[in-house]
Amino acid sequence: MAISSSCSSVKAVNTRWTSPSPSPSSRFSLLPTSLHRRYATNVKLTATSAALKTVEQTTLTEDNKFSSVGSDSDQDIPTLPKPRILVAEKLGEAGLNLLRDFGDVDCSYELSPEDLKKKVAESDALIVRSGTKVTREVFEAAKGRLKVVGRAGVGIDNVDLQAATEHGCLVVNAPTANTVAAAEHGIALLASMARNVAQADASIKAGKWERSKYVGVSLVGKTLAVMGFGKVGTEVARRAKGLGMNVISHDPYAPADRARALGVDLVSFDQAISTADFVSLHMPLTPATKKVFNDETFSKMKKGVRLVNVARGGVIDEDALVRALDAGIVAQAALDVFCEEPPSKDSKLIQHENVTVTPHLGASTKEAQEGVAIEIAEAVAGALKGELSATAVNAPMVAPEVLSELTPYIVLAEKIGRLAVQLVSGGKGVQSIKVVYRSARDRDDLDTRLLRAMITKGIIEPISDSYVNLVNADFIAKQKGLRISEERMVVDTSPEYPIDSIQVQILNVESNFAGAVSESGDISIEGKVKYGVPHLTCVGSFAVDVSLEGNLILCRQVDQPGMIGQVGNILGEQNVNVNFMSVGRTVVRKQAIMAIGVDEEPNSKTLERIGGVSAIAEFVFLKL
Numbered sequence: 159m160a161i162s163s164s165c166s167s168v169k170a171v172n173t174r175w176t177s178p179s180p181s182p183s184s185r186f187s188l189l190p191t192s193l194h195r196r197y198a199t200n201v202k203l204t205a206t207s208a209a210l211k212t213v214e215q216t217t218l219t220e221d222n223k224f225s226s227v228g229s230d231s232d233q234d235i236p237t238l239p240k241p242r243i244l245v246a247e248k249l250g251e252a253g254l255n256l257l258r259d260f261g262d263v264d265c266s267y268e269l270s271p272e273d274l275k276k277k278v279a280e281s282d283a284l285i286v287r288s289g290t291k292v293t294r295e296v297f298e299a300a301k302g303r304l305k306v307v308g309r310a311g312v313g314i315d316n317v318d319l320q321a322a323t324e325h326g327c328l329v330v331n332a333p334t335a336n337t338v339a340a341a342e343h344g345i346a347l348l349a350s351m352a353r354n355v356a357q358a359d360a361s362i363k364a365g366k367w368e369r370s371k372y373v374g375v376s377l378v379g380k381t382l383a384v385m386g387f388g389k390v391g392t393e394v395a396r397r398a399k400g401l402g403m404n405v406i407s408h409d410p411y412a413p414a415d416r417a418r419a420l421g422v423d424l425v426s427f428d429q430a431i432s433t434a435d436f437v438s439l440h441m442p443l444t445p446a447t448k449k450v451f452n453d454e455t456f457s458k459m460k461k462g463v464r465l466v467n468v469a470r471g472g473v474i475d476e477d478a479l480v481r482a483l484d485a486g487i488v489a490q491a492a493l494d495v496f497c498e499e500p501p502s503k504d505s506k507l508i509q510h511e512n513v514t515v516t517p518h519l520g521a522s523t524k525e526a527q528e529g530v531a532i533e534i535a536e537a538v539a540g541a542l543k544g545e546l547s548a549t550a551v552n553a554p555m556v557a558p559e560v561l562s563e564l565t566p567y568i569v570l571a572e573k574i575g576r577l578a579v580q581l582v583s584g585g586k587g588v589q590s591i592k593v594v595y596r597s598a599r600d601r602d603d604l605d606t607r608l609l610r611a612m613i614t615k616g617i618i619e620p621i622s623d624s625y626v627n628l629v630n631a632d633f634i635a636k637q638k639g640l641r642i643s644e645e646r647m648v649v650d651t652s653p654e655y656p657i658d659s660i661q662v663q664i665l666n667v668e669s670n671f672a673g674a675v676s677e678s679g680d681i682s683i684e685g686k687v688k689y690g691v692p693h694l695t696c697v698g699s700f701a702v703d704v705s706l707e708g709n710l711i712l713c714r715q716v717d718q719p720g721m722i723g724q725v726g727n728i729l730g731e732q733n734v735n736v737n738f739m740s741v742g743r744t745v746v747r748k749q750a751i752m753a754i755g756v757d758e759e760p761n762s763k764t765l766e767r768i769g770g771v772s773a774i775a776e777f778v779f780l781k782l
């Protein structure tokens with residue numbers, strides 16, 4: 159089957175063809191172009207895998223998070239100041255050294271909220287642990303300067319993600335380096351709680367010798383419910399199996415086969431809490447998990463259950479836990495985390511004789527802290543350089559192999575969006591956009607989130623002063639009332655390439671270039687990637703073929719000999735270098751469209767002279 163396209167099937171006439179070249183350099187920039195140049199170094203694209211979902215006919219929703227791409231050349235990088243990185247909590251030396259190699263590092267610990275707000279206004283990146291609240295006010299105070307927040311650890315519940323996204327600020331975390339430390343601390347609390355280690359230690363230090371008071375319970379043969387079978391939960395389960403415990407787990411999102419491979423049964427929440435002798439918490443704090451352990455859930459637990467929490471204090475209703483301890487439902491609790499940190503000294507929970515506490519020490523081993531520091535320093539520096547982060551929390555994460563394959567299409571997507579919107583009269587009334595991806599790949603085998611974000615960026619930036627990037631593209635589009643629908647068309651081309659073409663249609667608007675209006679009455683622009691280089695392949699109903707480099711002049715004219723020469727001469731006389739030229743026509747000697755790629759921006763006099771060529775009905779100059 160031939161590729162279906164809205165373009166005329168008449169072949170474009172190439173007057174000059176660029177030699178095959180590698181993919182254009184491209185970055186997934188979180189920075190305005192100016193800042194981007196500042197920090198540019200050798201750019202490597204990295205990302206992590208995530209469930210890849212194909213969007214077929216999707217309208218932007220609040221849940222979709224996206225970002226931006228730049229395509230600056232590394233030539234003429236001015237030597238501008240290094241990025242400023244504010245480290246607001248203690249970070250391992252190895253990570254600090256990495257950051258110092260890259261930016262100006264300001265280590266200012268225990269800042270008041272007011273001082274933090276002052277500092278972020280002068281910082282490009284902020285690094286925190288769990289002790290700093292990065293609120294909406296912090297993002298507002300940054301006034302757009304803050305581009306990355308690095309959370310040196312896993313939990314990002316102390317960062318207002320929605321506010322970060324709205325401000326186009328990327329949030330990255332360090333999700334792996336402290337997993338074992340947290341699991342070991344969980345096991346330490348479990349065992350020391352079962353054997354009353356902390357209480358017995360305090361008793362001896364108080365001059366007592368109370369052997370019968372501190373008779374403990376054994377772990378072997380007991381059932382442990384691991385609530386949250388993620389990284390830490392899995393490691394706790396593995397270690398508990400080694401202690402001879404029977405381990406069950408509740409996690410609505412964990413794959414059963416991963417649990418089964420460890421000899422762990424995944425069960426329902428109620429089954430987990432009602433059968434366990436020990437319950438260990440390892441889920442994140444989210445609106446869904448907030449105070450999930452409350453009077454009702456404690457009442458369903460086995461009398462004498464023992465509870466460990468190294469996740470987040472907020473998953474427990476602390477007052478309800480005190481009641482459950484007093485009632486003997488919960489025999490003991492060992493807690494590393496609290497709703498408020500530090501908790502108040504007279505907290506009934508902290509003071510309870512059956513409760514053992516540590517001051518949020520789960521991640522606090524030398525090894526974990528060095529690892530976390532390196533992990534977050536690399537993520538923050540990478541983001542400032544324009545790399546897509548492997549640990550982005552509020553931007554799409556795409557597997558590295560998918561990303562490298564998509565890179566030239568991402569550049570194409572932005573350019574096609576940018577071109578299409580410049581064909582709207584006065585840039586006004588842009589509301590409905592339809593994107594058609596033609597691909598030979600299976601429907602589930604194409605992640606279009608990055609592409610859509612880049613099209614959005616290309617469309618919005620020329621007609622507004624909004625700064626759009628991968629993080630905030632969907633949010634800004636929604637805020638501006640833009641509806642972007644996506645459609646996948648399966649075509650019979652080589653599945654070796656992810657996409658055959660991308661077409662952007664802007665619906666229900668007036669155009670400043672009638673030649674760009676397709677038969678349906680909408681502005682329509684289509685592009686392809688050829689030899690790794692984005693090409694414009696269709697304008698309205700006219701097939702053209704021009705590489706998308708530099709800027710572009712589109713002329714609609716009568717198809718007759720000598721046109722290329724005439725326009726070429728005018729540009730040549732003004733020292734404007736033509737990098738590519740292509741003519742597409744619908745019917746021989748009738749209407750044609752000439753697409754001319756130019757390295758320089760022609761002055762108004764030159765453009766006037768082009769418009770003055772008698773066979774030219776209309777022309778438009780477009781910036782890429």
Ligand SMILES: NC(=O)c1ccc[n+]([C@@H]2O[C@H](COP(=O)([O-])OP(=O)(O)OC[C@H]3O[C@@H](n4cnc5c(N)ncnc54)[C@H](O)[C@@H]3O)[C@@H](O)[C@H]2O)c1
Pocket residue numbers: 312313314333336337340385386387388389390391408409410411412440441442443446447468469470494495518519520521522
């Ligand atoms: N105390 C510490 O110092 C310390 C150190 C590391 C991690 N943590 C905390 O431990 C928790 C787990 O960290 P991780 O690295 O394993 O994260 P993770 O993302 O790898 O695992 C979390 C798991 O919880 C599951 N989950 C989500 N909602 C759930 C629900 N309603 N019920 C049950 N499970 C649910 C997820 O599916 C996931 O598998 C986080 O809260 C993190 O902040 C604390």
Ligand SMILES: O=C(O)[C@H](O)COP(=O)(O)O
Pocket residue numbers: 287288289310311312313314336518520521522
């Ligand atoms: O979520 C985490 O990574 C842990 O709670 C560790 O927090 P911390 O960095 O403040 O020790």
